[in-house]
Amino acid sequence: MxxxxxQLINAKKxxxxxxxxxxxxxxxxxxxxxxxxxGKSAEIITENLKDLEKMPDADPxxxxxxxxxxxxxxxxxxxxxxxxxxxxxxxxxxxxKMDNGLLIQKKTVPLGVVGVIYESxxxxxxxxxxxxxxxxxxxxxxxxxxxxxxxxxxxxLIQQVLLESGLDQNIVQQLPADRKYILEILQAxxxxxxxxxxxxxxxxxxxxxxxLVPVIETGAGVCHTYVAALAKLSTAAEIVQxxxxxxxxxxxxxxxxxxxxxxxxxxxxxxxxxxxxxxxxIFADDVAFSILKQEGYPNLIQASAADFGREFLDYKCSVKxxxxxxxxxxxxxxFSSKHSEAIITEDAQEAEQFLEEVDAAVVYxxxxxxxxxxxxxxxxxxxxxxxxxxHARGPFALEKLVTEKWIVKGDGQIRx
Numbered sequence: 001m002x003x004x005x006x007q008l009i010n011a012k013k014x015x016x017x018x019x020x021x022x023x024x025x026x027x028x029x030x031x032x033x034x035x036x037x038x039g040k041s042a043e044i045i046t047e048n049l050k051d052l053e054k055m056p057d058a059d060p061x062x063x064x065x066x067x068x069x070x071x072x073x074x075x076x077x078x079x080x081x082x083x084x085x086x087x088x089x090x091x092x093x094x095x096x097k098m099d100n101g102l103l104i105q106k107k108t109v110p111l112g113v114v115g116v117i118y119e120s121x122x123x124x125x126x127x128x129x130x131x132x133x134x135x136x137x138x139x140x141x142x143x144x145x146x147x148x149x150x151x152x153x154x155x156x157l158i159q160q161v162l163l164e165s166g167l168d169q170n171i172v173q174q175l176p177a178d179r180k181y182i183l184e185i186l187q188a189x190x191x192x193x194x195x196x197x198x199x200x201x202x203x204x205x206x207x208x209x210x211x212l213v214p215v216i217e218t219g220a221g222v223c224h225t226y227v228a229a230l231a232k233l234s235t236a237a238e239i240v241q242x243x244x245x246x247x248x249x250x251x252x253x254x255x256x257x258x259x260x261x262x263x264x265x266x267x268x269x270x271x272x273x274x275x276x277x278x279x280x281x282i283f284a285d286d287v288a289f290s291i292l293k294q295e296g297y298p299n300l301i302q303a304s305a306a307d308f309g310r311e312f313l314d315y316k317c318s319v320k321x322x323x324x325x326x327x328x329x330x331x332x333x334x335f336s337s338k339h340s341e342a343i344i345t346e347d348a349q350e351a352e353q354f355l356e357e358v359d360a361a362v363v364y365x366x367x368x369x370x371x372x373x374x375x376x377x378x379x380x381x382x383x384x385x386x387x388x389x390x391h392a393r394g395p396f397a398l399e400k401l402v403t404e405k406w407i408v409k410g411d412g413q414i415r416x
Contacts, residue, residue, distance in 0.1 A: 003181065004175060004181055004184055007170075007175060015110075016168075018167070018171045023087040025165075027083045027084075028165075029167075031080060032164075032165065038076040043153065044154065045072070051149050052065060055146060061313075065122065065150075067122055082131060082380035087134065087136075093108065094106045102413055103410075105406070107405055108404060109405045110401065111401055111402065113137070113139075113191060114140070115139075116128045116139060116196045117196070117197045117207060118141075118144065119143075119198075127381040127383065138170070140175050141174050142175040142177065143174065145178075159173075182206075187211070195211050196218060196383055196384065196396070197217060201219075204217055217386060218383060218387070219339060221252055221253070221339035222337040224256045224335070225257055226259075227258065228328075228345035229324075230347040230350070231345050236270075240257055241271070241274040244275065244280060244317050245280065245315065249314065250313075250370075252340050252370050252371070253313070254317060254369055255318065256320065257317060257318070257320070258322050259320070261322065268292055280315045280316065281299040283304075284301070289303070329358065337387055338359055338360045338361060340364065342369050361394040374397040381398075382396055383397070
């Protein structure tokens with residue numbers, strides 16, 4: 001514990017520094033950081049290459065690790081977006097005067113010290129830091145070894161801007177990536193107010209089972225798209241292609257296509273060439289396998305039970321033919337991770353049934369699940385997609401990085 005205890009002590013002390021920063025001060029700080037990130041693009045890419053060189057090209061996580069000029073510009077723009085959002089702290093939620101003269105108010109306050117554990121996505125470093133700063137929180141970042149050099153450099157830039165702004169650099173810290181410290185982090189309830197894991201099911205399960213610090217989960221995504229009998233097939237094929245191939249290594253990418261049996265042959269004939277283009281490996285049930293085999297689909301495998309409810313994070317997906325919406329709903333209920341689920345149909349009544357009955361953080365009608373993202377939802381950035389139901393659900397962003405405080409004002413009242 002001694003190796004990280006000083007960092008934890010410093011984080012707790014830094015709460016006073018960030019608490020003293022005004023709304024305007026937070027905005028200026030984030031805009032200044034955006035300029036620094038954009039100006040240091042070449043140096044960030046150099047550090048990122050040190051991490052990329054350690055990862056095999058075939059590893060699907062490599063795309064998540066990559067920072068290029070466009071993605072760094074996106075990070076800078078995300079910082080500006082967060083800076084432009086309203087400060088979620090110190091908002092008066094309620095105020096009432098009691099018969100005994102007490103004034104009882106409730107307002108929003110920062111969570112305090114937020115610890116985030118994540119894997120090979122260095123953009124999370126900037127997203128989390130910006131959201132925590134904007135909401136008046138201290139953040140402790142524990143990224144994975146895969147992104148060690150990138151994260152170290154990004155945190156050094158953030159701390160440089162904090163110091164130049166007259167603030168405590170310990171408002172944002174990088175904790176050691178060495179796994180031997182993870183239990184100490186999860187059980188540091190004296191110093192950390194909340195832990196947020198972002199990554200694989202394995203990581204999230206480990207955090208949930210071992211943490212003494214309260215946990216807000218951001219879950220893995222097992223995402224389905226149901227192509228119904230009254231779907232516009234060309235639209236459905238484009239949506240499925242986008243949901244699967246636009247960025248397959250992220251949690252909102254499609255994993256399983258459910259297809260109504262009445263349009264299965266026609267739809268799969270349209271879809272096949274769109275997925276062949278990206279060499280998508282399809283794990284198909286018996287009916288879909290027969291159709292796709294007749295079409296000469298090259299990367300075709302007979303699905304096993306384990307291929308449903310599986311988060312692929314790669315150019316792979318499963319396909320199942322269903323009798324109707326009720327079978328589709330039953331399948332999603334059994335295998336969904338409650339992240340993002342979609343229906344493609346022109347039948348409004350059927351769509352409303354799907355939107356009402358599917359238990360997921362985000363449900364879609366005639367749109368790609370790839371939109372499940374804080375920036376896409378106008379939230380500036382996100383810490384992750386929460387699939388739990390307490391405190392936050394869906395894109396976990398700025399407005400959820402606060403809690404409540406009751407304030408009671410009196411003039412000498414005592415309780416009888």
